[in-house]
Amino acid sequence: MPEQEIKGSTRLCGLIGNPVRHTFSPQIHNTLADLTGQDLVYTAFPVENPEGLDAAVRGAFELGILGMNVTVPYKQDVMKSLVGIDPAAERIGAVNTLVRTENGYKGYNTDYVGLRRALEDKGISLKGKNVVLVGAGGAARSAAILCAEEGAECLAILNRTVEKAQSLCDAVAAHYDKIKLLPFDLQKAGSLPLDAYIVIQCTNVGLYPKVQETPVSDPAFIRKAEAVYDLIYTPEETRFMKLCKEYGIPAWNGMDMLLWQGVSSFELWTGAQVTAAQAEIVKKKLRKVLKERQ
Numbered sequence: 001m002p003e004q005e006i007k008g009s010t011r012l013c014g015l016i017g018n019p020v021r022h023t024f025s026p027q028i029h030n031t032l033a034d035l036t037g038q039d040l041v042y043t044a045f046p047v048e049n050p051e052g053l054d055a056a057v058r059g060a061f062e063l064g065i066l067g068m069n070v071t072v073p074y075k076q077d078v079m080k081s082l083v084g085i086d087p088a089a090e091r092i093g094a095v096n097t098l099v100r101t102e103n104g105y106k107g108y109n110t111d112y113v114g115l116r117r118a119l120e121d122k123g124i125s126l127k128g129k130n131v132v133l134v135g136a137g138g139a140a141r142s143a144a145i146l147c148a149e150e151g152a153e154c155l156a157i158l159n160r161t162v163e164k165a166q167s168l169c170d171a172v173a174a175h176y177d178k179i180k181l182l183p184f185d186l187q188k189a190g191s192l193p194l195d196a197y198i199v200i201q202c203t204n205v206g207l208y209p210k211v212q213e214t215p216v217s218d219p220a221f222i223r224k225a226e227a228v229y230d231l232i233y234t235p236e237e238t239r240f241m242k243l244c245k246e247y248g249i250p251a252w253n254g255m256d257m258l259l260w261q262g263v264s265s266f267e268l269w270t271g272a273q274v275t276a277a278q279a280e281i282v283k284k285k286l287r288k289v290l291k292e293r294q
C-alpha cells in the first residue's frame, strides 16, 4: 500500500491490459510517488473486452486520470484512441504510456527509453556497433528501432521464423537508411557472418518456469559476443546468460529495463526527475517482490 494518505487531491495513474494481475508496475509507481512526494496512486485496470478499449481510454480521460500504462494485448490497438503519438513510438508501432494533454492522451513508448537507459547504465553504447537481436516479436521491435536511432553500424535479427526477422528488418529500413540490416535464421546462429557484437535477447525463451530453455546455445555464436543484455528478468539469471558468462561474456538481465521504463513513464506524467538513488531504492523493492513471487 502507498504510505501516503489518499485525499481528494490525489491523482490516479494506472495500467490497462489483460491480464494485469501479475504486473510489477504498481510497486514501481507507488514507491516512486512516496519517494518523490507526488500526491499520486497507481493501480491496475483489467480491460477484458477488446471492444471496450476505446471506451476505457475515453472514460479514463473523462475521469481525470493523469496517465496510463498499456500492456498486452493493447499496445498497438490503443494508438487509435490517442490525440498524438511520439515519433519513436510511431516508428515502433506500439505505445505503452499515455500522457494526459488538454484534449486527450498522447502515446509514448518507454520500453524503448527503458532499454536505452538500462544499456547506458551498463556503459553499453550502440553507436557504430554490430548488434544482434534474438527474436523478432513486439519486444524486439522496440530494440530494433533503438539500435537504428542510436546509430548501430549493423543490426542482425535472428529469429526462429526468418520471415518475421525479414519483416522487422523491412520496418526498420522504411525509416533508417544508414544501418546495415541482416535477417538470419536463429537455428543457424553459429554461422552468422558477423563478430564483436552486442546481443539483445528479446524472446521469452528461458522465462520462468521454463528456466532450462535457451534460445541459442551454440558456442560459435556466444563466443563472438562482447556483451549480452537479456530482456528476461525472471529468473534473475537465464540459462542463456549463464552460458555467456561461462565464456567470459558479461551478461545482464532485463530488470533495469523494467525499472527505467517505469521511471520514464513516471517522469512523463509528473514532470519529476527521479534520481539515481531513488531508482536504486525502487530496484531493491522490485528484487524483493520478484523473490517473494517465485
Ligand code: ATR
Pocket: 134, 135, 136, 137, 138, 139, 140, 159, 160, 161, 164, 186, 202, 203, 204, 205, 215
Ligand atoms: P514479445 O511481445 O514478448 O516480443 P512475441 O511478439 O510473441 O512476444 O514474440 C515472441 C518472440 O519469441 C518471437 O521472436 C518468437 O519467435 P517466432 O517469431 O519464430 O515465433 C520467439 N520465440 C518464442 N518461442 C520460441 C522458441 N521456442 N524458440 C525460438 N524462438 C521463440
